[in-house]
Amino acid sequence: MDALHATAHFLRTTYTAEFTISIRTVKIGSGFTNVTADLIQDGVVKIMSHVIFGVNGAYPKDTLNLNLNPPSAFARRHPLYTHPSQAVSVPLPHIFKFHPRVKWTKEEEILAKNGIDHPNRTKSTTVGGGGLEWGTWFEFTSDDERITTSSLAFLGDVFTNSPSLLPKNERPGLKTSWYPTMTLSIEFLNKIPPPSSRHSGRTVGIYSRGTFVTPPQGRHDTYCEIWTAPSNIGEGVPAGDWRDDQFCIAIATQMALIVPMELNEKNGNGRSARL
Numbered sequence: 001m002d003a004l005h006a007t008a009h010f011l012r013t014t015y016t017a018e019f020t021i022s023i024r025t026v027k028i029g030s031g032f033t034n035v036t037a038d039l040i041q042d043g044v045v046k047i048m049s050h051v052i053f054g055v056n057g058a059y060p061k062d063t064l065n066l067n068l069n070p071p072s073a074f075a076r077r078h079p080l081y082t083h084p085s086q087a088v089s090v091p092l093p094h095i096f097k098f099h100p101r102v103k104w105t106k107e108e109e110i111l112a113k114n115g116i117d118h119p120n121r122t123k124s125t126t127v128g129g130g131g132l133e134w135g136t137w138f139e140f141t142s143d144d145e146r147i148t149t150s151s152l153a154f155l156g157d158v159f160t161n162s163p164s165l166l167p168k169n170e171r172p173g174l175k176t177s178w179y180p181t182m183t184l185s186i187e188f189l190n191k192i193p194p195p196s197s198r199h200s201g202r203t204v205g206i207y208s209r210g211t212f213v214t215p216p217q218g219r220h221d222t223y224c225e226i227w228t229a230p231s232n233i234g235e236g237v238p239a240g241d242w243r244d245d246q247f248c249i250a251i252a253t254q255m256a257l258i259v260p261m262e263l264n265e266k267n268g269n270g271r272s273a274r275l
């Protein structure tokens with residue numbers, strides 16, 4: 001039984017103390033099973049989640065074997081420009097306490113799309129368009145680490161939020177901030193491949209896009225894709241057709257807020273350290 005879809009609502013701040021998980025089976029079906037889980041502290045529900053389980057792959061009773069993975073001409077291809085063997089790692093912000101255990105790269109071609117003079121900027125005659133983009137190769141540095149279904153929830157929340165990608169003149173008054181997630185939804189598209197000459201076991205490609213920022217509290221959306229990687233960062237040989245073997249493992253969408261960092265630090269230095 002595989003996780004196919006998960007949604008979480010983060011209702012209140014959690015802290016480092018005892019908690020209870022309340023699990024309820026909502027439905028058991030021939031193809032899908034629905035389960036809810038609540039995280040409770042001090043008798044108060046802090047996080048609500050709903051997970052759909054099933055078989056992530058061809059189902060014996062399913063006569064429709066339709067997909068849009070490569071090599072279909074209609075399939076979305078890997079969104080990162082640089083093969084991980086040629087990518088250069090850059091330091092992670094030290095605010096990420098996990099930074100000693102991971103590394104990531106900078107996708108200059110994607111970041112260039114956020115420039116004030118880039119053709120992606122919109123005007124009166126533009127149809128659709130707009131938004132800000134970001135991408136990276138993300139690697140767990142320990143040899144015994146592996147990409148797992150559980151880690152996809154973490155990886156789907158590792159990106160630079162769109163307000164931070166705006167040019168400074170487009171974000172007046174925005175100081176160093178924290179971007180708490182209010183809702184997070186993940187769809188597990190394909191099974192994680194085992195480590196091989198075609199797929200890394202501890203590196204993924206991450207691409208994200210944000211389109212809207214609105215009141216209250218700088219509410220903004222993020223769409224995030226998590227892709228397989230052909231090798232670890234700085235390793236391997238970039239074959240010209242390397243994208244043919246790569247596919248999207250999961251997509252995540254979320255709503256987040258903008259909160260001044262000093263407020264988050266104040267809460268963290270209070271009676272209970274925040275998670």
